[in-house]
Amino acid sequence: MKIVIISAVAQNGVIGRSNGDLPWKVKEEFQHFKNTTLGFPVIMGRKTFETLGKPLKGRLNIVITRDKERSFEFDDVKEFYSLNEAIEYCKTLNTEKSFIIGGGEIYRQGISLADEMIISFMDFEADGDVYFPEINEKIWKRDSGEKRNQFEIVHYKRI
Numbered sequence: 001m002k003i004v005i006i007s008a009v010a011q012n013g014v015i016g017r018s019n020g021d022l023p024w025k026v027k028e029e030f031q032h033f034k035n036t037t038l039g040f041p042v043i044m045g046r047k048t049f050e051t052l053g054k055p056l057k058g059r060l061n062i063v064i065t066r067d068k069e070r071s072f073e074f075d076d077v078k079e080f081y082s083l084n085e086a087i088e089y090c091k092t093l094n095t096e097k098s099f100i101i102g103g104g105e106i107y108r109q110g111i112s113l114a115d116e117m118i119i120s121f122m123d124f125e126a127d128g129d130v131y132f133p134e135i136n137e138k139i140w141k142r143d144s145g146e147k148r149n150q151f152e153i154v155h156y157k158r159i
C-alpha cells in the first residue's frame with residue numbers, strides 16, 4: 001500500500017489558519033482533491049476533521065486524536081491515537097493507497113512516512129499560520145506537473 005500526501009499550499013507555504021479556516025476557495029482544486037481521493041481511505045488530524053464538520057463522502061475517514069475518550073459519531077469515520085496505528089490499520093484494508101490529507105501537524109509527521117506527494121501549488125500567497133513542512137529535494141523528486149487555473153499540481157516521488 002502506498003501512502004500519499006495530498007495538500008494545497010500557497011506561495012508562502014500557508015495551508016490554513018489555526019482557527020480552522022482554509023484561507024481560499026478554489027473550486028477546481030477541491031474538485032481535483034475529490035477526484036483523486038475518492039474511494040480511498042483519508043487520514044487526517046482531529047482539527048482538520050472538525051473544520052470539515054462532517055465526513056468526506058465515498059471515503060473511509062480516519063481521524064487521529066490523542067484523546068482516548070474521543071469517538072466520532074459518524075458512519076465512515078474511525079479514530080486512531082497515532083498516525084502509525086492508522087497506517088497499520090489501512091494496510092489491512094486491501095487498498096492500493098491511502099491519503100494523508102492534513103493538516104499541518106499531521107503533514108509534519110506524515111512526510112517521513114509517505115511514498116508520494118501530490119501538491120497543488122497555489123498561484124497566490126495566503127494569510128494564515130499553519131504551514132506545509134519543507135520539501136527536501138534530496139528526498140523528494142518532482143515527477144510531473146500539471147498547470148491549472150490558479151494552481152499547479154505537482155507529483156513528487158521519494159528518491
Ligand SMILES: NC(=O)c1ccc[n+]([C@@H]2O[C@H](COP(=O)([O-])OP(=O)(O)OC[C@H]3O[C@@H](n4cnc5c(N)ncnc54)[C@H](OP(=O)(O)O)[C@@H]3O)[C@@H](O)[C@H]2O)c1
Pocket residue numbers: 006007008009014015016017018019020021022044045046047048049051064065066067080081082083101102103104105106107109130
Ligand atoms: N491546504 C490544505 O491542503 C489543508 C489540508 C488539511 C487541512 N488544512 C488546514 O490545516 C489546519 C489544521 O491543521 P493543524 O496543524 O492545526 O491540525 P491537524 O493536523 O488537522 O490536527 C491536529 C490534531 O491531530 C491530533 N494529532 C496530531 N498528531 C497526533 C499523534 N501523533 N497522535 C495522536 N493524535 C495526533 C491532535 O488531536 P487532539 O488535539 O484531539 O489530540 C492534534 O491536535 C486548518 O486550518 C485546515 O483548514 C489545510
